[in-house]
Amino acid sequence: MTAPVLAVQGLRVGHAGSAQPLIDGLDLRLQPGEIVALLGASGCGKSSLLRVLAGLERPWAGEIRYQGEPLVRPHPRAGLLFQRPGLLPWLHCAANVGFGLGFKRQPALTRAERQVRVARALAHVGLTDAAHRFPAQLSGGMAQRVALARALAREPLLLLADEPFSALDAITREEMQALLRRLVHASNTATLIVTHDVDEALALADRILLLGRPSLTAPARLLQAWGPKAPALREPILQALRAATPSTAGLPATALT
Numbered sequence: 001m002t003a004p005v006l007a008v009q010g011l012r013v014g015h016a017g018s019a020q021p022l023i024d025g026l027d028l029r030l031q032p033g034e035i036v037a038l039l040g041a042s043g044c045g046k047s048s049l050l051r052v053l054a055g056l057e058r059p060w061a062g063e064i065r066y067q068g069e070p071l072v073r074p075h076p077r078a079g080l081l082f083q084r085p086g087l088l089p090w091l092h093c094a095a096n097v098g099f100g101l102g103f104k105r106q107p108a109l110t111r112a113e114r115q116v117r118v119a120r121a122l123a124h125v126g127l128t129d130a131a132h133r134f135p136a137q138l139s140g141g142m143a144q145r146v147a148l149a150r151a152l153a154r155e156p157l158l159l160l161a162d163e164p165f166s167a168l169d170a171i172t173r174e175e176m177q178a179l180l181r182r183l184v185h186a187s188n189t190a191t192l193i194v195t196h197d198v199d200e201a202l203a204l205a206d207r208i209l210l211l212g213r214p215s216l217t218a219p220a221r222l223l224q225a226w227g228p229k230a231p232a233l234r235e236p237i238l239q240a241l242r243a244a245t246p247s248t249a250g251l252p253a254t255a256l257t
């Protein structure tokens with residue numbers, strides 16, 4: 001078996017000012033080219049976990065290693081993808097994709113190498129012809145493809161995606177799922193994708209993990225894992241997700257109508 005791209009052990013994640021961690025005792029390994037979907041009830045700490053794995057925030061305890069090396073700051077070869085594309089409106093698509101490639105701590109690239117990376121990434125997402133369009137001239141799906149190109153232009157070892165397609169219409173979402181799966185498998189990029197959507201997890205992932213709290217007062221941990229994916233898993237996964245979702249019985253009636 002190859003060495004994991006990401007190895008997480010005994011991870012504890014929480015926010016300043018909280019007495020209790022959100023997540024505790026998390027162990028996780030991602031192999032090159034593997035797509036892992038992380039499902040979990042709203043508020044159980046999925047986005048907080050992703051920020052910690054990206055090196056944007058420090059864990060309370062535990063160890064995160066990228067290719068065996070401890071993570072101490074945002075890793076230059078970690079790509080990030082969020083629900084909102086986060087493009088800079090004053091830069092055209094090519095400049096958005098290339099943004100940051102020349103920053104300190106990025107692998108040293110000449111200007112020509114950066115241009116090749118940008119052109120290749122735009123071609124991979126089918127946006128060569130839109131290279132000089134500005135974000136305001138793009139549809140939501142195109143903007144998210146630019147964000148994907150920006151992440152892939154870094155040739156990431158690990159792609160961390162937080163509900164990247166949840167704001168897109170159903171057809172565009174399906175196209176983006178297929179595109180992401182094709183590109184990360186072709187580039188052997190390990191991918192961790194946070195999603196609420198069991199169908200998305202089934203469409204995309206090689207392995208599906210359920211994060212949740214074992215009881216209402218306990219921090220979240222990995223409750224269950226499935227893999228390899230199969231359509232027959234939909235019902236068992238939905239049941240496990242429902243069981244890990246705190247009851248809505250306490251919500252005011254208006255919120256339920």
Ligand SMILES: Nc1ncnc2c1ncn2[C@@H]1O[C@H](COP(=O)(O)OP(=O)(O)OP(=O)(O)O)[C@@H](O)[C@H]1O
Nearest residue numbers: 015016022040041042043044045046047048049196
């Ligand atoms: N910067 C922060 N400081 C303090 N608390 C935070 C911060 N960010 C998130 N939280 C809290 O941490 C908890 C988990 O939030 P997080 O967004 O990680 O959960 P999630 O599982 O991704 O939720 P959702 O699926 O609804 O997006 C929430 O109660 C949230 O209010």
